[in-house]
Amino acid sequence: MSRRDGVWKDECGVVGVWNHPQASRMAYLSLYAIQHRGQESAGIVTLEQGGHRIQKGLGLVAEVFDDTTLDQLKGRAGIGHVRYSTTGMNQMANAQPLQASLSNGPVAIAHNGNIVNANVIREELKAQGSIFQGTNDTECILHLIARHPSPNLVECLQQSLAKLQGAYSLTVLSHEALFAIRDPQGFRPLVIGKIPTAEGAAWVVASETCAFDLIGAQFVREVEPGEIWWVDAQGEHSVRIPRQAARSSCVFEHVYFARPDSIVFGQSVYESRKKAGRILAREFVKSGVADCDVVIPVPDSGVPAALGFAEEAKRPFELGIIRNHYIGRTFIQPHQAIRDFGVKIKLNPQSAVLSGRRVVVIDDSLVRGTTSKKIISLVRQAGAREVHLRIAAPPTIGPCYYGVDTPEKSQLIAATHSLEQIRDFVGADTLEFLSLNGLMEAVRGEKGGYCAACFDGRYPTPLFGLDEQPKGNVRGLE
Ligand code: AMP
Secondary structure, eight states, rough: OOOTTOOTTTTTEEEEEEEOOHHHHHHHHHHHTGGGGGGGGEEEEEEETTTTEEEEEESHHHOOOHHHHHHHHHHEEEEEEEEEEESSOOOOGSSSEEEEEEEEEEEEEEEEEETTTTHHHHHHHHTTTTOOOSEEEEHHHHHHHHHHHSSOOOOOOOHOOOOOOOEEEEEOOOOSSSEEEOOOTSSSEEEEEEEEEEEEEEEEEEEEEEHHHTOOOOEEEEOOOEEEEETTTTEEEEEEOOOOOOOOOOOHIIISSSTSEEEEEOEEHHHHHHHHHHHHHHHTTTSTTTTTSSEOOOOOTTTTHHHHHHHHHHBBBBBOOOESSOOSOOOOOOOOTTTTHHHHEEEEEOHHHHHHHHEEESSSOOOOSHHHHHHHHHHHHHHOEOOOEEEEEEEEEEESSSSOOOOOOGGOOHHHSOOHHHHHTTTTTTEEEEOOOHHHHHHHHHHHEOOOHHHOOOSSSSOOTSSSSSSSSSOOOO
């Protein structure tokens, strides 16, 4: 999809359940655990007697489902989806899973990632008569499968998916199987687990392992890049998508997106973030922070890196900013303007920790710079004598076209400003970023092969015009 369609920014999470007596509840809880991957719509499709039952809606998982709807989602298998989109395309037609009746039976599909050649495929499909309901790239997959002449769904999937470029981690439910599929470059995570039940093992798949912890599933393995894995009445199976490409797993999953209690691409996110903090301290321990009084994280995303930083720099770690965890998506604004209300309702710096101190503030990433600017101003208001900002990732210089909501280049402060200009904009005494080598060292697991395009501008696929600058409606730095 083009950015003008406003759909390539979707962030999402997917789950799947097979052979569980409470499939809808397992899917619901799994979605609950990965709610951070998308907060604007949620949906579950289950399989009952060869047919699909579906419930989806706008809102959080807990808002979309209740006991009654989960009871109605009968069956022993299901898939689920949570979705976030930033660009006003928050309509029901784009809520997932998408479901259709095809010649090979009912097929439901839940997708995390963005297909970069979706526009091209969409135009081809439209020319051949396909009718599209929403604006998301996932519909292309359904149409490609629908148009494929083979009665064998696995063959349809293999040949349809080989046409796609970009990121897709999918869960697919047919009338007889649950599929878990990852694009050949393995951009987004997808993992397989098992729950022992009285009637034999139930299979579960999810974007992140934290879902397995909640539902008592054992982690089995990740779906390999380019793998079509499925389970049916005969057991589990696996084939490959016939397209070769080097592994390009998203490094930003480790930097910010995934939950720290997940194992992503074979490595603990908590550990990689803490290690990033350690390396950051090592890289810059002599530049203004060696004798600081206190290291504080921007909660929650900066916490593991700040712990690592404080340990390495041998400085005290304190919670200098307290986060309110009970903020809904809307709150009633005060009639009279309160200074910094927007950020204060979420993050409140405490004078008890900050007053008169030389403070190092650690955050996971800096994108527009507007959050850091507000935080630093509040930390100063709370009495900090010096504020040194350290970012546990390199400067963000490029948008993501593979499923993370990074804004377009004109809004990325590091794409257009020098380090000194950014420091001046955010109002810090000093500012340093983790080097790209440092980040790669922090995330180096057994698998390797990362996409770091948001930090180095090296996109591992063609972009099919997605990188053309949109006309109008570009917000400047606030
Ligand atoms: P800013 O520099 O004001 O754009 O805000 C950067 C902060 O937003 C980072 O410290 C992250 O904690 C958070 N962040 C980074 N990427 C994203 C994203 N894709 N969606 C939501 N928040 C993000």
